[in-house]
Amino acid sequence: MHLSDATHHYFKKAARIMDVGERIETLLATPLREVKVSISIEADNGEIRTFTGYRVQHDNSRGPMKGGLRYHPDVNGDEVLGLASLMTWKTAVVNVPYGGAKGGIALDPTQLSVKELERLTRKFVDQVQDVIGPTRDIPAPDINTNPQVMAWIMDQYSKYHGHSPAVVTGKPLELYGSRGRDSATGRGLLQVAREILKDVGSEVKRNRFAVQGFGNVGSHAARLLYADGGKIVAVSDMHGGVHNPEGLDVPALFDYARKMGTVKGFAGGRHVTNEELLTVDCDVLVPAAMENVLTDENAPHVRAKIILEGANGPCTPQADELFEKRGVLVVPDILANAGGVTVSYFEWVQNLQHVSWEEERVNTELEKVMREAYEKVAAISRTRKLPLRTSAYVLAIGRVGKATVLRGI
Amino acid sequence: MASKLSNLAICQGLSAAELSALEKIAQESTLKKGGHLFKEGEPGDALYVVLSGSVDITKKEQTLATLEAGSAVGEMSLIVEGETRSASAAAQTDVTLLKLPAAAFQKLLAGNDTGALKVVHNLAKVMSKRLALINDKLVDSLGKKKKEELADFGKILNKWSF
Numbered sequence: 001m002h003l004s005d006a007t008h009h010y011f012k013k014a015a016r017i018m019d020v021g022e023r024i025e026t027l028l029a030t031p032l033r034e035v036k037v038s039i040s041i042e043a044d045n046g047e048i049r050t051f052t053g054y055r056v057q058h059d060n061s062r063g064p065m066k067g068g069l070r071y072h073p074d075v076n077g078d079e080v081l082g083l084a085s086l087m088t089w090k091t092a093v094v095n096v097p098y099g100g101a102k103g104g105i106a107l108d109p110t111q112l113s114v115k116e117l118e119r120l121t122r123k124f125v126d127q128v129q130d131v132i133g134p135t136r137d138i139p140a141p142d143i144n145t146n147p148q149v150m151a152w153i154m155d156q157y158s159k160y161h162g163h164s165p166a167v168v169t170g171k172p173l174e175l176y177g178s179r180g181r182d183s184a185t186g187r188g189l190l191q192v193a194r195e196i197l198k199d200v201g202s203e204v205k206r207n208r209f210a211v212q213g214f215g216n217v218g219s220h221a222a223r224l225l226y227a228d229g230g231k232i233v234a235v236s237d238m239h240g241g242v243h244n245p246e247g248l249d250v251p252a253l254f255d256y257a258r259k260m261g262t263v264k265g266f267a268g269g270r271h272v273t274n275e276e277l278l279t280v281d282c283d284v285l286v287p288a289a290m291e292n293v294l295t296d297e298n299a300p301h302v303r304a305k306i307i308l309e310g311a312n313g314p315c316t317p318q319a320d321e322l323f324e325k326r327g328v329l330v331v332p333d334i335l336a337n338a339g340g341v342t343v344s345y346f347e348w349v350q351n352l353q354h355v356s357w358e359e360e361r362v363n364t365e366l367e368k369v370m371r372e373a374y375e376k377v378a379a380i381s382r383t384r385k386l387p388l389r390t391s392a393y394v395l396a397i398g399r400v401g402k403a404t405v406l407r408g409i
Numbered sequence: 410m411a412s413k414l415s416n417l418a419i420c421q422g423l424s425a426a427e428l429s430a431l432e433k434i435a436q437e438s439t440l441k442k443g444g445h446l447f448k449e450g451e452p453g454d455a456l457y458v459v460l461s462g463s464v465d466i467t468k469k470e471q472t473l474a475t476l477e478a479g480s481a482v483g484e485m486s487l488i489v490e491g492e493t494r495s496a497s498a499a500a501q502t503d504v505t506l507l508k509l510p511a512a513a514f515q516k517l518l519a520g521n522d523t524g525a526l527k528v529v530h531n532l533a534k535v536m537s538k539r540l541a542l543i544n545d546k547l548v549d550s551l552g553k554k555k556k557e558e559l560a561d562f563g564k565i566l567n568k569w570s571f
Contacts (some may be wrong), residue, residue: 018565018568018569019565020562020565021558021561021562021565023553023558024558024562376571379571380571383571394569395571397569398566398569398570398571401562401565401566402566402570405559405562405563405566409555409559
């Protein structure tokens with residue numbers, strides 16, 4: 001099941017439990033606007049090449065819409081729509097004043113030069129500049145887009161609308177980016193780990209963690225959990241992973257990864273594949289790489305008691321059900337990895353106020369947002385006897401619903 | 410037994426002779442509390458008249474109606490014999506029933522029995538009324554106004570606010 005279908009599945013499940021009715025369900029599920037554009041550029045060799053770009057704006061009842069912009073061959077309208085709705089629920093769970101959006105351009109970034117990517121990005125902005133903006137829709141980095149791409153977007157948008165750093169987040173630190181943005185998702189995961197472990201009468205330093213993915217999310221999560229006293233027993237990236245039941249020497253692992261460009265082959269443990277990492281003996285599993293890695297096939301063999309969804313949609317709905325039956329606690333993506341969009345919000349706030357926060361302030365405010373979101377979701381889960389994921393969707397639907405009704409239809 | 414039939418809506422306008430022709434095909438029986446007259450999905454082969462006690466009509470475990478003495482159950486089976494029952498009927502109390510088997514009724518009809526023809530006419534009237542009722546309900550359900558929809562949703566949100 002694609003992530004977009006899974007999102008709709010979870011949304012529907014929560015909406016039916018709340019019994020919101022067919023019409024309200026349709027109202028909440030239907031996107032506000034779907035934009036599809038075609039973008040033609042001159043390639044470096046002089047040929048004309050045409051690409052398709054998308055921006056789907058799902059809901060703006062709680063504020064301007066927010067969501068990533070990805071460059072990937074699989075980008076299509078349906079997938080982008082599902083991801084836009086995921087952003088509506090995610091921003092609502094952490095209670096940042098945003099709605100949800102998502103966009104992308106269908107392309108293979110390895111087949112394009114940096115100059116071509118820049119031309120493409122700027123032409124895409126030409127096509128969507130009248131529907132995005134600091135008070136309308138604020139893109140951010142996603143798969144294969146980075147602070148440089150955000151800088152191009154800011155620059156191109158500003159040519160139409162005047163100086164507008166708040167039109168995108170995830171910008172370079174030198175160009176109105178926020179301190180702490182890089183590690184935001186990892187730090188959010190750390191905070192959620194602290195909270196849920198406290199709930200089960202434990203703490204980070206008494207637990208063993210396995211982290212799949214060593215990119216923007218996984219590497220910071222591993223580093224921060226280790227700094228908090230946690231034992232990191234396994235990590236992996238796209239090339240493979242390393243496992244040590246006694247705990248990995250994380251600083252040495254970072255040195256190794258910096259030099260070699262991968263954690264695979266690190267001498268402080270034995271080799272594991274990405275698949276094996278999911279079922280190693282550990283207390284907390286953090287899938288922070290790809291979607292659909294935990295399925296009905298491997299879910300019965302997962303030994304962790306807690307799963308923190310660092311990636312979007314790492315559990316299939318079937319795996320999710322199996323974990324619920326087995327009593328494995330799954331902290332859902334829309335809560336666990338919401339640290340990223342939360343610091344994006346801080347970046348936007350700083351841009352609008354023309355100020356720059358110290359990293360300590362970013363981290364403190366982030367931890368507060370994550371703690372409050374976790375506590376709300378956990379309270380719903382306790383009082384209504386619902387799994388954490390359904391509880392998070394119930395909270396989100398409630399907040400979006402309230403805003404919709406108060407504004408009027 | 411004639412009086413038992415004459416009170417029924419589907420026997421309105423039948424003469425004493427016509428009623429007695431119907432009586433001949435009717436069978437009286439009793440059913441203990443909780444027993445089923447028929448179950449949803451079974452082929453329908455008879456109409457039942459509740460003579461005493463009450464009968465619950467249920468569909469998918471939801472009670473649609475409770476019928477008291479003097480009511481008829483399963484009229485449709487007289488007209489379309491063998492059509493599956495659209496709901497279940499069970500005795501809510503100990504009941505006495507009068508059963509009109511569809512096959513025997515069809516025979517009367519085939520012989521142009523005037524009583525049977527009048528029953529069919531009466532059934533058509535009952536069905537017309539029900540159809541009108543369903544149409545009204547349908548219009549109602551389509552016409553749930555924005556104000557009501559939002560008020561209902563507001564109630565749900567209050568129930569689910571934390």
